[in-house]
Amino acid sequence: MSQRKLLEITNLTKRYRIGDADVLALDAVNLIISRGEMLAITGPSGSGKSTLMNILGCLDTVDSGSYRLAGDDVSKLAGDQLAAIRNQRIGFVFQNFNLLPRLSALENVELPLLYASRHDAKAMARAALTTVGLADRTHHEPNQLSGGQRQRVAIARALVTDPAIILADEPTGNLDSHVGRDIMDLFHRLNLAGSTIIIVTHDHEVARHCGREIQLRDGRIVAEVQHAPQHQPSTTKEATTAAGLRNFPVSSSVS
Amino acid sequence: MANKLRAILTMLGMIIGVAAVIAMLALGNGAKKRILGWVSRMGKNTITIFPHNPKIAPVLNGAADPLSLGDAQTILKIPHVKYVSPVVTAWQPVKWGGNFTTCNIIGCAPTYIKIHDFKVQTGAMFTDYDCRDRASVAVIGPETAERLFGSQDPIGRTITVSTVRFKVVGVLVPKGRHGWFDPDNQVMLPYTTAMTDLMGRLIALNHIDLQVDHAANLNSVQAACQKVLRLNHSLIYGDEDDFWIANQIQVLKMANRIGGAFSLFLGSVAGISLLVGGIGIMNIMLVTVTERTREIGIRKAIGARRRDILRQFLIESMIISLLGGLLGVGAGIVAAHYVKFRAFTGHVEPSMVFLALSISAAIGIFFGYYPARRAAALNPIEALRYE
Ligand SMILES: Nc1ncnc2c1ncn2[C@@H]1O[C@H](COP(=O)(O)OP(=O)(O)O)[C@@H](O)[C@H]1O
Ligand SMILES: [Mg+2]
Numbered sequence: 001m002s003q004r005k006l007l008e009i010t011n012l013t014k015r016y017r018i019g020d021a022d023v024l025a026l027d028a029v030n031l032i033i034s035r036g037e038m039l040a041i042t043g044p045s046g047s048g049k050s051t052l053m054n055i056l057g058c059l060d061t062v063d064s065g066s067y068r069l070a071g072d073d074v075s076k077l078a079g080d081q082l083a084a085i086r087n088q089r090i091g092f093v094f095q096n097f098n099l100l101p102r103l104s105a106l107e108n109v110e111l112p113l114l115y116a117s118r119h120d121a122k123a124m125a126r127a128a129l130t131t132v133g134l135a136d137r138t139h140h141e142p143n144q145l146s147g148g149q150r151q152r153v154a155i156a157r158a159l160v161t162d163p164a165i166i167l168a169d170e171p172t173g174n175l176d177s178h179v180g181r182d183i184m185d186l187f188h189r190l191n192l193a194g195s196t197i198i199i200v201t202h203d204h205e206v207a208r209h210c211g212r213e214i215q216l217r218d219g220r221i222v223a224e225v226q227h228a229p230q231h232q233p234s235t236t237k238e239a240t241t242a243a244g245l246r247n248f249p250v251s252s253s254v255s
Numbered sequence: 256m257a258n259k260l261r262a263i264l265t266m267l268g269m270i271i272g273v274a275a276v277i278a279m280l281a282l283g284n285g286a287k288k289r290i291l292g293w294v295s296r297m298g299k300n301t302i303t304i305f306p307h308n309p310k311i312a313p314v315l316n317g318a319a320d321p322l323s324l325g326d327a328q329t330i331l332k333i334p335h336v337k338y339v340s341p342v343v344t345a346w347q348p349v350k351w352g353g354n355f356t357t358c359n360i361i362g363c364a365p366t367y368i369k370i371h372d373f374k375v376q377t378g379a380m381f382t383d384y385d386c387r388d389r390a391s392v393a394v395i396g397p398e399t400a401e402r403l404f405g406s407q408d409p410i411g412r413t414i415t416v417s418t419v420r421f422k423v424v425g426v427l428v429p430k431g432r433h434g435w436f437d438p439d440n441q442v443m444l445p446y447t448t449a450m451t452d453l454m455g456r457l458i459a460l461n462h463i464d465l466q467v468d469h470a471a472n473l474n475s476v477q478a479a480c481q482k483v484l485r486l487n488h489s490l491i492y493g494d495e496d497d498f499w500i501a502n503q504i505q506v507l508k509m510a511n512r513i514g515g516a517f518s519l520f521l522g523s524v525a526g527i528s529l530l531v532g533g534i535g536i537m538n539i540m541l542v543t544v545t546e547r548t549r550e551i552g553i554r555k556a557i558g559a560r561r562r563d564i565l566r567q568f569l570i571e572s573m574i575i576s577l578l579g580g581l582l583g584v585g586a587g588i589v590a591a592h593y594v595k596f597r598a599f600t601g602h603v604e605p606s607m608v609f610l611a612l613s614i615s616a617a618i619g620i621f622f623g624y625y626p627a628r629r630a631a632a633l634n635p636i637e638a639l640r641y642e
Binding site (some may be wrong): 054059084086088116161 | 550552554555558562563636
């Protein structure tokens with residue numbers, strides 16, 4: 001079990017000060033996530049899901065407690081060191097996609113590789129777009145794509161650096177339900193291929209697709225649910241995505 | 256579209272500033288070239304003695320003790336003086352057949368063309384005998400020949416200067432005009448004839464021109480001239496000179512002083528415009544950074560470091576600044592071409608364009624640094640939340 005441990009947070013506390021009031025966004029949270037897991041974080045609005053996500057994604061720092069990612073303590077790092085971790089080990093997927101509007105799909109996916117000064121950026125970005133089933137949309141700009149396609153581009157951008165973990169904050173929140181299901185299928189396939197994925201959601205349907213669900217309330221973990229293994233991914237887009245997966249580097253820790 | 260308009264308005268300061276830099280350098284360069292050309296065409300190692308001292312008589316009026324032929328003869332005896340010519344000048348109409356021109360009439364010795372490096376194209380310069388005999392002969396400039404005779408040969412024909420008739424014996428090789436003074440449109444006469452027949456038995460010379468054998472002797476000859484002239488004019492200790500001895504170096508220095516004042520004026524226009532341009536660029540970059548806060552957040556979320564963001568915005572402000580600089584170079588070249596300051600025409604060289612573009616790039620980086628640093632320092636979470 002211990003070498004499968006990817007991420008460990010201990011006694012994590014985060015508070016926000018608004019005027020005189022002190023908001024405890026996270027209250028002594030403990031959590032261990034293993035390699036290859038697909039985890040859902042649920043809870044009512046304001047319960048601290050996004051705050052937890054931002055800390056796990058090294059966008060924000062903790063007030064107290066520790067955060068170890070792949071064995072390294074990252075809770076003491078700052079600035080450019082966190083930027084390097086975000087670049088190499090984290091892949092973000094946002095509710096509102098957060099693509100750069102004037103760049104093509106391919107250029108958006110390339111961007112994290114350019115910050116890492118990779119020379120084979122174009123080929124890797126193309127492979128990632130193939131993985132998410134958008135091989136034929138590489139030169140479209142975000143406003144020429146549907147919501148589901150935009151989210152696929154965002155997912156390609158998250159996985160193009162082969163990160164240790166993919167973090168998705170309400171990835172289906174802005175999508176129609178059937179498009180949301182396609183996106184969840186995609187996460188499933190990535191998870192089967194070895195990616196560790198954490199999804200924030202308040203959609204129970206989405207949570208049930210994940211192996212484990214933790215529920216937050218007022219900054220504390222109040223429940224943890226194990227879900228039965230879910231259905232196999234639907235076969236609608238099998239032809240393109242399966243070919244893409246074979247081309248794409250897969251995490252070595254798949255058992 | 257609105258963005259483009261905004262960018263152009265922002266660049267206006269840069270455009271004006273760089274145009275002023277180019278115009279300044281080009282006109283300064285043109286002025287230098289003109290003066291050097293003028294001085295070199297005056298002949299090498301020449302000294303000109305005027306009958307007025309600008310220090311005591313800044314306005315030209317009758318000199319108390321004018322320069323005389325005697326003065327010129329004394330100067331000829333000074334060692335290292337190669338040639339001397341007394342000079343009288345007048346502005347007179349010249350006629351031949353039905354044609355007519357008004358030009359500078361110069362009464363001088365044959366040495367005048369050696370001192371000032373004129374060459375004779377056809378015919379020959381008049382001689383010392385012509386001077387002795389007060390011969391009615393003339394050597395004319397090529398422009399004068401063209402105006403009076405067109406394509407006909409002037410040699411041997413008789414022209415009328417004022418009311419006196421002269422036979423043309425020579426035509427000069429063109430030198431090219433320099434501004435207000437045109438050596439190609441002039442008539443040279445023996446000084447004796449000019450003084451007696453044309454200028455009413457005048458005894459005062461307009462100046463004495465001389466050439467020294469070597470540049471190293473300019474100063475000693477100048478001092479010797481001063482000494483003999485003070486003696487001739489019976490000046491005693493404490494009296495100011497009643498003449499002025501000018502050599503080329505002094506003329507050059509004076510021209511440089513004029514050029515310096517000129518550069519200072521355009522330089523301050525350029526400096527102020529570039530400052531305004533730089534502040535404009537800083538302003539538009541601050542607006543850009545605010546408008547693109549969310550983009551900065553996204554870039555940081557996927558791993559952009561401070562220096563990546565810093566570099567991105569510095570490059571952007573440098574590009575705006577360079578574009579302004581390029582337009583300014585264009586405007587400056589046009590301005591230098593059309594705006595003529597007296598006789599000075601602008602003269603643009605590649606090194607000036609290079610300098611102007613380097614200045615624009617440097618301004619882009621300098622004034623873009625603060626906005627770029629603000630962008631780089633943004634907190635990623637807050638930037639992502641920005642609407
Ligand atoms: N930047 C902030 N400043 C002040 N309070 C904040 C900030 N971000 C979050 N909070 C507060 O922290 C709590 C948790 O917020 P959040 O993590 O966004 O919840 P969720 O994503 O579950 O809706 C809320 O009470 C929220 O108001
Ligand atoms: Mg949230």
